[in-house]
Amino acid sequence: MFRVRIPGAAFYGSVAACAAVSVAAAFAPVVFAQGAAPAKPAPVDAKRGAQIAQEVCAACHAADGNSLIPANPKLAAQHPEYLAKQLNDFKPAEGEQQAHRPSAIMAGFAAMLSPEDIRNVAAHFxxxxxxxxxxxxxxLAEAGRTIYRVGIAAKGVPACAGCHSPNGAGIPSQYPRLQGQYAEYAEAQLTAFRSGERANSEQMRTIAERLSDREIKAVAQYMSGLR
Structure with missing residues (x-):
């Protein structure tokens, strides 16, 4: 029996073996590394929010959110999304030096609260x-009624009721409740929007800058009596 040695056969055999491995690898399932899933926020805890309200907020806003001081807003029954946004707006946004809603008093309190604390206290109020x-x-309230319900067409001022609802209840997640709010506080905020001191709503700034002092006072008076 003769054995014929073919030059290069071993080489070609190695190539074939490598090719087979490569083909198998090409069709093997691919597993991609994945980062850890983002942590879900803890469920809202209104009871914990009540504790925070008692410890941090009660002196100015009362534990139940019905402030007894006209310069401090009532927070009771306010939409939680709005409350959370305002608390966050008292803090400078990342990379910014100035808060969109500057307040020497509220900045300190807001800085104490974690995102979870903010959600909880907002749920409580x-x-x-x-x-x-x-x-x-x-x-004044009677004059404010027309502004609130109809607006001032000559000045391009829309009716407040269009966003905040006819009875001032607002629209959850979009526009705040205004009914029953102190006229003094509402007047101060409209004035702050007009001057640009409060800069966390371009929509409100545009509207407020078209209102005179008397018109601001009038609509603030009317809103305070809404139910």
């Missing part, structure tokens, strides 16, 4: 019952 209020100047 949203669950409280709003104490009704009444306008203190009937004549």
């Amino acid at each position: 949203a669950s409280q019952t709003l104490a009704p209020a009444a306008a203190t100047d009937a004549a």
Whole structure:
């Protein structure tokens, strides 16, 4: 029996083997490395929010959110999304030096709260019952009624009711509740929007800058008596 040695056969055999491995690898399932899934926020805890309200907020806003001081807003029954946004707006955004809603008082309190704390305290205040209020100047409130319900066409001022609803209840996740709010506080905020001091709503800045002092006072009076 003769054995014939073919030059290069071993080489070609090695190539064939490598090719087979390569083909098999090409069709093997590919597993991609994945980063850890982002942590889900903890469930909202209104009871914990009540504790925070008692410890941090009660002195100015009352534990149930029905402030007894006209310069400090009522927070009871306010939409939680709005409350959370305002607390976050008291803090400078990442990479910025100035908060969109600067406040020497509120900046310190907001800085103490974690994102979880903010959600919890917002849920607490949203669950409280709003104490009704009444306008203190009937004549101004009557003038404010027209602005709130109809707007001022000549100045391009839309009706407040279009966004905040006819009874001032607002629209959850979009526009805040205005009913029963202190007229003094509402007037101060509209004035701050007009001057640019409060810069966390371009929509409100545009509207407020078209209002006179008297018109701001009037609509603030009317809103305070809404229920």
